[in-house]
Amino acid sequence: MRVLKTIFSKFYLYVLWAFFAFLICGQIFSRLGDAPAAHKVTLYADVPSMRDAALAAELERELPEGIRVVKVHPFSYAMIDDGDLLASDLYIIPESHVEQYSDSLRPIGGAALPEEGGCFREGELWGVRVWDAAKRQGIAADFIDYPDEDCWLFFNKASRHIRTLSGTGDDAAVEIARRLLAMTGGT
């Protein structure tokens, strides 16, 4: 009886502890799964849904030098704060949304990436096709639920991991992009 009374009288402690535990674990696991931008390659995909953790784990099988983590997120992940979205290295964007994000993108002609079906602007290759809506074929289709339109892989012009294109930093994003493009998937 005394024990029950004591527990009920200190009920606020139990509630506070649960909140504290949730906060602490969230912080720890968030930091464990993240890295500074210099050691991380991020891919955001504007698609209905995706198995982002599984795709990230697949891309992390062989990490480029200096890279500790590959982050993969759907665009909906950045609903509240688009800072992370704008700082991403790679984007998968459907045809209808390309213009909306074009200010963040850049031509990728020098990266020796497949040009067939690519997204061209003023004669330059800007995006590599990753999903052919007509054939219902594309890359990493086991991980990405593509919309009913063509999708392309683009590079963020501000990425620090595109030395082949920008001349500075490292080429980690280009390497990850090549690995992603090698992940063919069916319908």
Add this chain to the structure above:
Amino acid sequence: MKTCFYRAEHVSALERKKRIWTAVFALVCAVTAGFCVFFILRRTTLNAGRMELYATAALTAGGWVAIAIRTCALNYLRALCEHEERILSSGEEAREVRGLVTLDKKAVHIFRSIDVRGVRVKTEDGALRLLVNAAHARELERAAAQGELTLRSVEGYVTEVER
């Protein structure tokens, strides 16, 4: 027949209980921390969400158990030890009174101390109010049901009962 509620051996037994509960508390904290570290080390990109859930659940449950031990056992044992040591080492002369004894129905918790019940002793000269450690209240009630009692008290707390 005389019953003494405050004895040095009892304080030793309480101290021993306190040591055991302290060890249990430390063990619970260590096991909880161990589980959290285990889940952190087992974390991969694929299972990160699941490991975080397990770690949060372990930390929450372990913390609750630790809080319960701390508040229900350790704090109370400490208060009980302090109270008994204070009464045993009190320089005050034990006050003796004989009469019919009745106890308040409900125990009252003294802040940062023990639970007590009020005792009313009806003597020829009037009534006297004392307190008894709630742990001894039942024994006192049983004795009081049999008639007049002689109570000895120190600092207002019943320390001995004699029929």
